[in-house]
Amino acid sequence: MKFSILINEGPYTHQASxxxxxxxxxxxxxxxxxxxIFFYHDGVNNATRLTTPPQDDRNIVNRWSKLAEEHKLDxxxxxxxxxxxxxxxxxxxxxxxxxxxxxxPGFRISGLGQLIEAGIQADRMVTFGD
Amino acid sequence: MLNIINKSPLDRGSLDTCLQSAxxxxxxxxxxxxxxxxxxxxxxxxxxxxxGKFKIYxxxxxxxxxxxxxxxxxxxxxxxxxxxxxxxxxxxTSQSWL
Numbered sequence: 001m002k003f004s005i006l007i008n009e010g011p012y013t014h015q016a017s018x019x020x021x022x023x024x025x026x027x028x029x030x031x032x033x034x035x036x037i038f039f040y041h042d043g044v045n046n047a048t049r050l051t052t053p054p055q056d057d058r059n060i061v062n063r064w065s066k067l068a069e070e071h072k073l074d075x076x077x078x079x080x081x082x083x084x085x086x087x088x089x090x091x092x093x094x095x096x097x098x099x100x101x102x103x104x105p106g107f108r109i110s111g112l113g114q115l116i117e118a119g120i121q122a123d124r125m126v127t128f129g130d
Numbered sequence: 131m132l133n134i135i136n137k138s139p140l141d142r143g144s145l146d147t148c149l150q151s152a153x154x155x156x157x158x159x160x161x162x163x164x165x166x167x168x169x170x171x172x173x174x175x176x177x178x179x180x181x182g183k184f185k186i187y188x189x190x191x192x193x194x195x196x197x198x199x200x201x202x203x204x205x206x207x208x209x210x211x212x213x214x215x216x217x218x219x220x221x222x223t224s225q226s227w228l
Contacts, residue, residue, distance in 0.1 A: 130228065
């Protein structure tokens with residue numbers, strides 16, 4: 001079965017990001033497919049590679065990047081939510097005249113159409129948020 | 131429909147809203163939502179008053195993380211994350227009451 005996941009809360013806030021990660025891992029462990037993980041609202045903060053949690057704490061951002069690499073996941077960050085919160089890739093840096101980028105590996109910035117498509121293409125869509 | 135509740139009934143009204151407006155189906159309590167399933171809590175009374183309209187599940191790892199796994203009310207089925215995935219697969223739609 002094809003799953004899509006929507007994440008609306010940032011890392012280290014409450015528990016949504018952790019729940020979504022554990023859920024995603026279990027989806028894959030059960031042999032299902034993840035069509036897309038979409039990060040929206042404060043959820044886009046899951047995609048900054050500049051995060052530096054204490055060494056004995058989980059690194060939520062790196063954990064997503066690793067999962068995406070291992071399973072070839074499509075992890076999409078909403079462009080409008082990302083612009084507001086300073087999540088920037090090279091294209092966005094050029095377009096908006098920024099002097100740095102911070103999008104973590106495995107993520108890509110795109111539009112809300114990708115969320116709609118995720119809902120249409122997947123058999124199941126699960127939302128995690130605040 | 132699988133209804134997912136992730137906040138304590140002492141914090142938010144999402145459980146009340148779900149119980150009032152959702153059609154019969156299943157409720158899965160996750161994160162702070164699991165507090166609703168503890169014996170003697172306000173949540174227990176609400177879930178019991180819903181009178182079997184919903185099948186109630188709670189996420190075991192979140193109960194354990196809060197130290198309340200031994201205080202779960204009767205009639206609640208515990209699941210792990212794999213069980214969470216199965217519940218989503220079994221129900222055609224899911225609604226996270228945020």
